[in-house]
Amino acid sequence: MAEETRKVAFICSKGNLDMAYPALVMGWAALGNGIDVTLFFTFWGMDMIRKDRVDHLEVPPLANSSMKMSMMGVPGNVGIPNIMGMLPGMTAFATKLMKDKMAKLEVPTVREYLGMLCDAGAKMYACKLSVDMFQLKQEDFIEGVQGIVTAGDFMDMTEGAQIIFI
Amino acid sequence: MATRVICGKTVQVNDEGFMTDPSEWTKEICEALAIEEGVGELTPAHWKVIEFCRQDAKATGKAPTLRRITSTAGVSTKDLFALFPKGPAKKVALMSGLGKPEGCV
Numbered sequence: 065m066a067e068e069t070r071k072v073a074f075i076c077s078k079g080n081l082d083m084a085y086p087a088l089v090m091g092w093a094a095l096g097n098g099i100d101v102t103l104f105f106t107f108w109g110m111d112m113i114r115k116d117r118v119d120h121l122e123v124p125p126l127a128n129s130s131m132k133m134s135m136m137g138v139p140g141n142v143g144i145p146n147i148m149g150m151l152p153g154m155t156a157f158a159t160k161l162m163k164d165k166m167a168k169l170e171v172p173t174v175r176e177y178l179g180m181l182c183d184a185g186a187k188m189y190a191c192k193l194s195v196d197m198f199q200l201k202q203e204d205f206i207e208g209v210q211g212i213v214t215a216g217d218f219m220d221m222t223e224g225a226q227i228i229f230i
Numbered sequence: 231m232a233t234r235v236i237c238g239k240t241v242q243v244n245d246e247g248f249m250t251d252p253s254e255w256t257k258e259i260c261e262a263l264a265i266e267e268g269v270g271e272l273t274p275a276h277w278k279v280i281e282f283c284r285q286d287a288k289a290t291g292k293a294p295t296l297r298r299i300t301s302t303a304g305v306s307t308k309d310l311f312a313l314f315p316k317g318p319a320k321k322v323a324l325m326s327g328l329g330k331p332e333g334c335v
Contacts, residue, residue, distance in 0.1 A: 069316070089334050096296050098317025171335055172297070180297070183307035 071100040071225035073218075078230060079108030081121040081162055081174070086230050088177040095184040102225065103181070104218050105209075106191035109230075110198065113190060113205045118175045125149040125158040135161060175206065182208030187221075189213045236262050241327075248329050252287065255327030263325045269314055276313055279305055283326045293323045295333035 072094050074087035091101045111117040125131045126149035133142040148154065166173075172180065182188065190205060192214045202212060213221075231250060233240050241254040249255060260280060264272050272280075282303035286294040296319055300307050314321050323330055 092296070093319075093334060095311070096317060096319030098315075098320075169335075170297075180300075180307050184311045 068224075069098065069100050071102070071222070073102040073104060073222040073225045073227045075104045075106060075218075075227065075229045076109035076112055077106050079111035079117070079121060081123040081159060083230060084112050084121055084174050085166075085171075085177075087228070088174065088181065089171075090228070091181050091186055092177065092184070095181065095186060100225075101181065101186040102222060103186055103188045104191060104213075105188070105194075107194045110190055110194055110200070110205075112174055113178065113188065113209050114200070115204060115206055118178070118206060119173070121174060122155050122159040123162050124155040126154070128158075131158065135165075178206060178208060189218070191215070191218075244329075246330070248324055249327040250329070252284065252327045255284075259327065260325050267321045267325060268316065269321060269325070273313075275305075275309070279303060279310065279313060279322060280326045283322055283328060287326070287328045293326070293328040293331045295319075295331045295335055297335045298333075 074091055076087050087103060094101050105113050111121060125144045126146055131144060188209045190209055190212045192212050195212050232243055234243050237258045242250045244250050261272060283294055299305060300310055310318050319331060
């Protein structure tokens with residue numbers, strides 16, 4: 065009996081480094097399990113697919129109540145005071161820390177991950193409204209982004225799919 | 231733990247159908263599983279992937295993840311997904327007589 069292929073769509077709306085990964089990891093897992101994957105990049109999420117931004121995603125420690133000193137091995141729940149988090153260099157520091165941890169686990173960079181997803185058959189689109197707002201064009205996006213579509217188009221193409229908003 | 235008969239040989243499998251003892255695997259079993267999994271007849275390109283996975287699992291103690299296959303076996307992502315359509319992750323491991331890969335990449 066032929067089963068209909070399961071479909072899943074991820075709406076990527078964030079541009080911070082930490083929020084870029086959920087869709088990438090889950091999308092890759094889905095493709096590996098035979099699930100059709102569509103990625104829709106909107107607003108800040110477009111940073112993930114912009115040629116000039118994808119290699120420069122950051123994660124700021126400022127006002128990030130989840131980021132604790134335990135990331136650097138300090139035991140307990142000691143946070144990073146915001147008065148420190150706002151200092152120049154702190155975002156770069158936190159970003160480097162995260163990147164090092166990812167590299168240690170051999171997790172690909174965002175650019176590489178998107179390439180893998182594309183090669184494995186994931187469909188990727190940018191949101192027209194966001195594109196207009198930021199005055200971007202197709203050429204500004206990395207290879208693999210198939211087009212710029214409207215919210216209505218997205219709803220049509222994800223009929224029957226499970227939609228995950230990130 | 232259950233058993234099933236493939237190609238006239240009784241092998242041990244877990245709840246999800248993955249073989250639990252890699253030493254019980256044979257090429258005939260692999261070919262039979264390939265048909266079951268919808269991969270069809272196996273070409274040298276398929277065998278390259280399967281043999282890599284078995285060797286890698288023997289060396290590291292666990293089934294290789296997809297990324298490990300693409301980065302270490304010299305098989306591109308596109309080729310891997312073309313050879314084993316609809317979910318290479320589980321299919322390759324199952325056909326190779328290995329457990330499910332444990333990593334997320």
